[in-house]
Amino acid sequence: MIRQFIARLEKVVSHSRWLSALYIAPYKKVLDREIAIANVDSDDVVLNIGCGAIPFTAILLAQKTDAFVYAIDRDLRAVKAAQRVVGKYQLQDRIKVVLHDAVEPFSHDVTLAFLSLQAQPKAKIVDVLKETMRPFRLLARIPAQRYQRFYDAFPEMEAKKNAFHNMKAFEKTLYIEE
Ligand SMILES: C[S@@+](CC[C@H](N)C(=O)[O-])C[C@H]1O[C@@H](n2cnc3c(N)ncnc32)[C@H](O)[C@@H]1O
Numbered sequence: 001m002i003r004q005f006i007a008r009l010e011k012v013v014s015h016s017r018w019l020s021a022l023y024i025a026p027y028k029k030v031l032d033r034e035i036a037i038a039n040v041d042s043d044d045v046v047l048n049i050g051c052g053a054i055p056f057t058a059i060l061l062a063q064k065t066d067a068f069v070y071a072i073d074r075d076l077r078a079v080k081a082a083q084r085v086v087g088k089y090q091l092q093d094r095i096k097v098v099l100h101d102a103v104e105p106f107s108h109d110v111t112l113a114f115l116s117l118q119a120q121p122k123a124k125i126v127d128v129l130k131e132t133m134r135p136f137r138l139l140a141r142i143p144a145q146r147y148q149r150f151y152d153a154f155p156e157m158e159a160k161k162n163a164f165h166n167m168k169a170f171e172k173t174l175y176i177e178e
Contacts, residue, residue, distance in 0.1 A: 002150045002169070003118045007078065010053035014081040017088050024056040026167070031060040033163035037175040038112060038139050042066035045109065049102040049125060050116035053081035055095065057114060062094035069094060070108060074101035105132045115140040117170050120152035136178040144171040 013019045040046065044067040048058045051071035058071035071086070073079050082097045100106060102125045113129050115122065115138060122140075130136050143151045147169050159174035 007052060011077060011081050014053040014085050020054050020085055023054055027056050027060060030165050031064060034139055034173050035065055037161040037163045040065045040067055040112060044111045047106055047110040047113045049113060050119035051082050051097065053078045054085055055082040058095045059089055059091060062091050071095055071097045072100040072102060103128060112137045117141045117143055117151060122152045123155045126155055138176045140174045141170045142172050142174060143169060
């Protein structure tokens with residue numbers, strides 16, 4: 001239910017540049033911590049899985065690091081809205097929004113995958129990434145304890161680094177490198 005609510009909310013908010021900026025603002029520090037634990041830089045090509053209608057993860061990654069981001073979503077309406085938002089931010093040369101379900105292998109080489117809280121099924125997506133990415137580098141947001149039942153569980157994996165956040169829905173991000 002929370003997942004569907006957020007997906008719908010993002011589609012509504014995406015129509016306004018002003019509301020989109022308000023929606024994105026609380027994530028700026030989150031992205032700073034995530035970028036730091038994974039050492040994301042301008043040489044990276046990032047696969048942002050489950051970008052939603054307001055692809056704030058992709059936007060902040062591109063703005064803060066100059067990395068190239070493939071922002072993917074399996075929902076066509078989210079993809080169209082995200083393309084519009086990326087255009088408003090004039091980031092079309094840094095972010096390509098693509099309709100794609102992450103359970104299928106992605107057709108371009110990437111150096112880092114970034115799994116959104118709502119992406120699912122997480123275990124299958126991780127298996128596909130492991131088969132197709134060398135080296136395997138992943139950032140994955142983990143829900144706060146009390147919201148865990150609303151999200152697909154992330155498989156047991158050892159994190160190289162963690163970033164902790166004071167956000168309602170998610171408490172940390174794992175950085176995994178294999
Ligand atoms: C509501 S968004 C939130 C993401 C947020 N805007 C961000 O920048 O991190 C989560 C999206 O994940 C997408 N999604 C869930 N599972 C997916 C999968 N297997 N492949 C691609 N997109 C997926 C949903 O369609 C939804 O639009």
